[in-house]
Amino acid sequence: MKKLWDEIKTGNLSQCYIFYGGEQYLKKQYENRLKQTFTDSLSGDMNISIFNGEIDVNNIIDAAETMPFFAEKRLILVKDSKLFKTGRKNDSEKMADYIETIPQSTCLVFIEDEVDKRGRLYKAAAKAGRGIEFKTPDEKELITWVQKQLKRSGIDIDIKTAVYFFGCIGSGMENAESELGKLAAYKGEGGVVSAQDIDEICTRSLEAKVFDLVDAIGQRKTDRAVEIYRGMLMAKDAPMMILTMITRQFRLMLQCRVLLESGTPQTNIAGTLGQKDFVARKCIAQGKNFTVESLKNAMKDCLEADIGIKTGKIKDDLATEMIVIKYSN
Structure with missing residues (x-):
């Protein structure tokens, strides 16, 4: 990202960029920096075109072909186009063809959550510039x-x-x-x-509240666990999402236990699981309150509860509360 920041500061920009990845904050920061670069007192934002969603690629091409107004380059921002995923093959092919002849006066920036790097469009865009993944920092x-x-x-x-x-x-x-x-x-x-x-x-995230809930479950504090769970319901947290997060927590705890018992250093577990360090540390600590067998059983019960909810055999709030009570008892 430092290279991109240097390119923005110097104005030495490539003809095409793909911003992708899950960290929306960083993508927005660099989008705003680009906008500032292409905005001046004479032309304002006349040299900036923004397209949102699955827009007709012909509109993007028309904008890219427009000469900049009293400037060397114009900026075309294409956000959430889905052109880099399956489903828009013809449009993706047309855009890939165009990028091979894109004018020097155009800086075309795609901003997406997910991309398929194997696709022709990604390869064409990366050749004309480069792809930059925006991940949450460590x-x-x-x-x-x-x-x-x-x-x-x-x-x-x-x-x-x-x-x-x-x-x-x-x-x-x-x-x-x-x-x-x-x-x-x-x-x-x-x-x-x-x-x-x-x-x-601060407003606690759902993940943080589930950490608190699983802490109470692991410490066999049934009253406290039920209190936390019902508090989450009062805060309008969806029971199905709570169940999903509890299941995830049991799975992470089990994975941590297995990795530790196989000799994996504790410092390597976060990277192995693709989790933040503080998440891995919390899961390792919480996992000590459960046996491997009980974690396996908990995951099985959570799966059965999920199926029961989806088939209409039991209400989601009751099914989740039964899991909370069973494993905190």
Whole structure:
């Protein structure tokens, strides 16, 4: 990404980029930086065209063929086009053909969640420029980012509290920025963020609430587990989603146990599972409250509950509560 930032600063841009990946915050940041580069006092944003959704590719080509107004280049942003996935083959082929002859005066940027790198369009676009994957940074980078964000408001947060912050709100940067804004307004310049501040001010993610729920289940605190679960229902968290997240948590705990018992170093488990470090640490700690056999049984029961819900044999809220009670008892 540093290379892209340097290209934007110098104006030495390629003719085509593909921004893809799940971290919406970073994609939006670079999209905005590109817009700023192509906006000036003379022409305003006349040299920027934006297309959203499954737009007719002819409209994109027409815009790309338009000469820039009192500038060297014009910017074409194509967002969520689905051109890089199956389903729009003819349109993808047409766009791939066009990219091979795209004018030097055009900077064409596709912004997608998912892409098929094997497709002809991706290869053509990458040849004319490059593809850039926007992933959520690792834990160390996220902590540094949080500290910098708060420092702009004259507020400090230590590493341990920053880790706790992400454990409470999830790892998505877009949501994190919103929650940091709330903390900054609450603490004010010169403040130091504590775990108590986070508990009082920040909105806990569904993942964080499920961590709390599974903690109570593992500690055999049935009343507390049911209290957390019913609180989630009152907060309008869908029972089916809660069940899905509980199942995921049992699966991660089981995977952590198996990896540890096979000799995998604890520091490597997060990478092996494709999870953040704080998630892996939490799952390893929670997994100690269960046997391997009980985790296998829990996953089986969750699957049967899922099938029961989908076939209409049992209501989703009751099925999920039965899982909570059974494994916390």
